[in-house]
Amino acid sequence: MTVRLVRDDLSARSVYVAGDRNNRSQHGAQDCPFCPGGMEAPEQVTGPYAFPNRWPPLEPGRCEIVVHGPGHEVDFSRMDVAGARAVIDVWAERGSDLNQRYAPPSVVVFENRGAEAGATVAHPHSQIFALSTLPPLLQNPPQDCPACRESRAELRVGTVRGWSVSVPEALPAPYTLRLVPQEHRTGPDLLDGRERDGLAQALTRGVRSLDALFGRPMPYQLWVAQTASHHLSLTIAGLLRGPDRMRILGAAELATGLYFSPLAPERAADVLREAFAAEGADG
Numbered sequence: 001m002t003v004r005l006v007r008d009d010l011s012a013r014s015v016y017v018a019g020d021r022n023n024r025s026q027h028g029a030q031d032c033p034f035c036p037g038g039m040e041a042p043e044q045v046t047g048p049y050a051f052p053n054r055w056p057p058l059e060p061g062r063c064e065i066v067v068h069g070p071g072h073e074v075d076f077s078r079m080d081v082a083g084a085r086a087v088i089d090v091w092a093e094r095g096s097d098l099n100q101r102y103a104p105p106s107v108v109v110f111e112n113r114g115a116e117a118g119a120t121v122a123h124p125h126s127q128i129f130a131l132s133t134l135p136p137l138l139q140n141p142p143q144d145c146p147a148c149r150e151s152r153a154e155l156r157v158g159t160v161r162g163w164s165v166s167v168p169e170a171l172p173a174p175y176t177l178r179l180v181p182q183e184h185r186t187g188p189d190l191l192d193g194r195e196r197d198g199l200a201q202a203l204t205r206g207v208r209s210l211d212a213l214f215g216r217p218m219p220y221q222l223w224v225a226q227t228a229s230h231h232l233s234l235t236i237a238g239l240l241r242g243p244d245r246m247r248i249l250g251a252a253e254l255a256t257g258l259y260f261s262p263l264a265p266e267r268a269a270d271v272l273r274e275a276f277a278a279e280g281a282d283g
């Protein structure tokens with residue numbers, strides 16, 4: 001299968017085009033490919049595991065899938081800290097290996113949670129891309145690292161063992177959490193054991209906080225977009241603005257790459273701070 005990186009002739013948009021990817025198989029709940037014994041899964045599996053994406057959306061070898069464990073229902077909201085730590089260890093190990101093989105300008109780890117957020121398989125999993133091009137949003141990193149300073153108090157949600165949790169001021173979705181290590185790190189593989197445990201705790205508690213907002217699992221898009229020049233961050237973009245109202249990118253946003261938010265980040269932080277504190281009380 002060939003994949004082409006195409007640049008739009010009238011704008012700065014770039015598109016990876018994988019011609020025959022639309023034929024990839026669809027799976028129902030009955031034949032989950034990631035459950036033990038499934039098409040992509042080892043028979044005996046106790047934790048997370050990674051394998052190359054059979055239908056890579058960019059050049060072959062550069063895309064991997066990370067299944068978060070054998071449990072079909074065990075997403076980050078139901079995972080304990082040790083379970084989430086094991087997923088983070090796989091992200092770190094696979095990212096490091098892809099870095100050595102391809103020296104990519106950027107490695108992106110991401111998860112779409114829920115069909116509404118674009119997940120084609122319900123079983124909790126994430127993906128890793130070793131990009132062959134530096135994405136437009138990651139060009140020109142700031143000189144004086146802003147993430148090494150504390151964010152404004154109005155945007156802070158909480159602190160968990162070496163990690164700051166806040167709402168990014170330029171929020172890409174209604175309820176967005178950003179997890180940032182307090183020390184300057186540039187990739188999951190450069191986190192020490194204590195920092196990985198802290199991330200596991202902040203991540204599971206963050207997802208439970210998002211779920212608490214509307215009393216239902218929050219469809220979200222999660223990512224860690226790394227380069228050698230950016231302070232590491234994990235973003236969880238919660239897509240609901242109300243119990244049944246989804247964030248969809250508008251025409252003006254697709255046209256320009258500019259986003260429009262009807263919700264102030266300070267207001268989102270107020271709501272999330274309360275939920276995050278409540279989730280920490282018993283978790």
Ligand SMILES: [Zn+2]
Pocket residue numbers: 032033034035071072123
């Ligand atoms: Zn499954």
Ligand SMILES: [Zn+2]
Pocket residue numbers: 145146147148183184185231
């Ligand atoms: Zn920094």
